[in-house]
Amino acid sequence: MPCISAKELLFWKNKQLSKGGDHQSFAVLLDCIGGISTINLNLLGLNPDGKIYLKKNLDYLESIWEDHLLNSTPIQYLCGKTFWRDLKLKVTDKVLIPRPETELIIDIVFKIFGKKSQKLLFAELGTGSGAISIALALAYPLWEGIATDIDKNALEVATKNYLDSSKHSNLKFYCGHWWIPLESFKGKLDLVISNPPYIPKNTYEKLPKEVKNFEPKIALLGGEDGLEHIKEIIQKAPLFLKDKGWLILENHFDQGQKVKQLLIKNKFTLVEIVNDFSGIGRFTIGRYK
């Protein structure tokens, strides 16, 4: 294990950041590859003469940082890990890197169901890395969850993340197109969540290269107007939800009103657009009758 002084590490860190990139990405590199958490790093600032052990040497860390800067490869893919809420999740280029704004879905669930809820059945459509379902399965050990995805490689990542983060067995993983894997749960679901691909075709073509060149197209593209998948999910939701079951959807920044109308047209009540931290109507929720 390479050992260096705190002063040396902090000097090296500033040098790397002067080449470009942001502090958050650098923190992912230092934690996931170097083995130094942000808390440890902050403590080092208080004791610059202290020694620190790294999991990998600085040359190795620097080569990853330079790859990130040169090729715009997301640091999470280079490190194979990301942070989401209080989870540290494996990510590969087969899954979308779960976004900070999506973390709010868990808070919406807490608001609807409270923190200590009785047994219920939830499903997540398009689980990717498993972030949402795993956070819910951990927060509610009495709940049973089904996380689905069309991509079996994504489900492998999600399953590994679940096994690495939970001692329980309250989450199952099914492969298939939206509702198809849930045929045997018709009329039985209390809650369905989805952050489906919702980027309109034109916008997709213009996405920054760190997204378009690396993250799976299948996780992003929502057809011509971005609403193709959202429409399918909403139209079939009444078949699968229990009476008074909830549907929580993430949508693109300007789709809230359209998604709201789709929910109302399909007999949802208590339909509401929920803002993210930037005041954008990022989520649309409703209760089936």
Ligand SMILES: C[S@@+](CC[C@H](N)C(=O)[O-])C[C@H]1O[C@@H](n2cnc3c(N)ncnc32)[C@H](O)[C@@H]1O
């Ligand atoms: C925007 S990503 C969301 C991933 C994860 N839930 C999150 O919030 O980070 C959408 C996910 O839907 C999956 N997906 C795309 N088309 C699908 C389909 N037809 N049926 C089921 N899942 C699909 C993708 O593979 C991807 O994992």
